[in-house]
Amino acid sequence: MKRNLWVARIVIFLTLAFLIGPFLIIIAAALSAGSSLAFPPQGFSLRWVIAVFEVKSFRASFGLSMFLAVFGTVASLILGVPAAYAVTRYRIPFGEAVRMAVAAPIIVPGIIVGLALLRYLVIPVGMTVTLALFLAHTALVLPYSVRVVSASLENLRPDIEEAAVLLGCSRFGAFARAVLPNIRGGILAAFILGFVTSFNQVPVSLFLSGPGVRTLPIDMLAYIEMTYDPSVAALSALLAFLSIAIVFAAERFLGLSRYV
């Protein structure tokens, strides 16, 4: 049995090395003092980490990505929480069709959505790219919001709302006072999942970029094609840390994995 344990450890180590190793390398490369991307790094410095903050386009696209991730997810929750409530608490006519419509953005590849919006909303109607991006990101995150919030609603007994109504609440009051406080965790989990999904999203945003309007991942892709310096490595490392911090905090305080 001892031998088996060692085999298992080695297998797990190799798998994790393949999955996570590249990050460690990119972090090392980001801390290089040299002027081109290389590993092992040539000396140690923070110059590329600092350089990231000095690239103007990165600052603008980071702002846009943040905006989309925050407000797109909030919008998806405003649409998604009532939908999740209806899906879990009522038998809806055409329920399956409604479910499919809401889930569609998961099935349809993002690049197609982006292209379709560009061709039929941005070009002919004259919608701004930012608005199209906002709509696309909201649609993209909507299925996750509905699913995660539904999961936490399903864990909640429906009769506590009836109890609240019998104690004098209106229908909406019962939702606000008896349901909402109990699905706060699920809503926050949906927000974090939506935020991460939207922030890291590439295909949807590919076609939806205009002068000065680019999401951060798209900007990074463009930057990679032009230059070969470690600043993108530094940015990647920073973003990785940001995601890890968010997810770690969420898991620590909410038990995010319960909802996903």
Next chain:
Amino acid sequence: MSDDYVVLERLKLAYGETVAVHDLDLAITRGELLALLGPSGCGKTTTMRAIAGLLAPAAGRIFIDGADVTYTPPSKRNVGLVFQSYALFPHLSVFENVAFGLRIKREPKPSIDARSRAALATVGLEGFARRNPAELSGGQQQRLALARSLVMEPKLLLLDEPLSNLDARLRLEMRTELQRLQLETGVTMVFVTHDQSEALALADRIVVMKDGIAVQTGTPEEIYNRPRDVFVADFVGFDNILYFRNGMLTSDFGSTDTGEELPGSDALAWRPAEVILGSGPMQGRVIGASFAGQYREYVLDTGLGKIKAQAPADAPPHTIGGLVAFELPLAKAHRLPGTGK
């Protein structure tokens, strides 16, 4: 009539196309403890939800205290409901669960405090105010649900299977609690149960329901001793029900000549204790025997199907597989009219 606190008039309840309750007429007297008794799916819980206002009737009217409340929202009916699952608010403390309704009514703070504490004291949960409901035992949770309803001083308290989730000791405790409550506050109570012994022990009056119809209404004694039909008889412990036709006792399995004419009835029922065991014109094979303290209970396989019988515990036991003579004494038979089979 003025003593009727709740009146249901030709009440019809339905879920979509499925009718759960047909034209129910029922008057509940002020201060009484009424049981709706029946198997699952008989419409008893549906009826209770309609009284609370959680389900809009498809037809008919509901009066509470003389006022037509058919279309009054549940929040305006001043009806308390203790859910089978208790439906406690998991995000609120024990105290806040009780105070919930008072806060919605925007009672003054000192009054909320005093009344909530009093309600908790009534059910013996004073020391638990700051706990989380999930930290309470099943019995405590139920008493909390009760306190949450009582604090609103409802004139009508509805209870859904109030004893079903409790173990034997807690059942007795809860039973006493409910009876004390009824005496002290004079609140009208309606409870739903599928357990006949629970209904018989607790209620002033019982409504037996079947397939959305009230088949018999009466005091526990009436229901127990004079079931109106085969369904009620079966429900209150008449385990041996046979049909009488043309001088013959018949069942789905066979028939036997009684040698007597019994005019005017076509179903006869005996409780196990009424079957005479050890002598008689008929014979059966013992296929089941169990000891129940005061008596032994036997299941006999007979020409009339299975017959349940009891014998005193001190009588010599019959062994499984053996043949036993028995008699279904016609003098003790309960006649069930109008069951045409």
Next chain:
Amino acid sequence: MLTNKTEALALVLPAAVFAVAVFLIPVCILLSEAFRSDGSWSIAAYVEFFSKPLNQTVFFRTLKLGFLVTAVSAIVGYVAAFCIVGLDPTSRGRIFGLVVLPLMISPVARTYAWIVILGRTGIVNKALTGLGLTDAPVRILFTETAVFIGLLQLFMPLMIISLVSAMENLPRDAISAARVLGASWPQVFIRIILPLTREGLVIGGTLVFTGSLTAYITPAILGGAKVLMLETLLYQRVTVANDFLSASVIAMILIVMSFSTYMLLKRVAASKRGAQP
């Protein structure tokens, strides 16, 4: 109270209308474009698309990479999942967290790392030349191998997660029982593990397969213009040649493929629920 249909519809309608308006209608118009030529309906665009050798190559390459990535991640996934499930609960949770972690990190960052590793002056080439195995750097970047490696790293966590959850539901002593009854390890795998984890395999496989088919970032960064896949081809056709007909055809292919795998997934999930009384 909870049977009010108007109320239910009022609650879902905003989300449904939004999804249909922002999403379904534009996508459907896009898909219909390839069927319309000169005002009438035809499949000429499809015929033309598949008649071009480059498009055929890209189509089959995408399928091939999809299958390869799925197969390899299934094999590695089984071994890894089996080892992870065997751990004590605490370290199992930790390792599981480390497997999930990459999913939360920007795919651009995840893929970019491979440039550092596989590039001309990357680690692999330094090692090869350093060991004297080659004189000049080997080209790995911008080959199918690089895309394959990138996709594998990107999607393998999904497979491992599905298989670990499936294996956690294995009856406790099923494997020991089979061993006691004289089954060899391959027999145990084929007769016990595989049938009991089939559902996890299908779910993981579907996620990995659709993910690989519709990947953009990995082929864009690691494949470039030399190793096009369907999504990078679509992007190129639109940006370079304004060729919306091809884009529409590719979109249809992608949607049909991911939709049918999605339906397969749903069927499997449904049949599992049906099996439980």
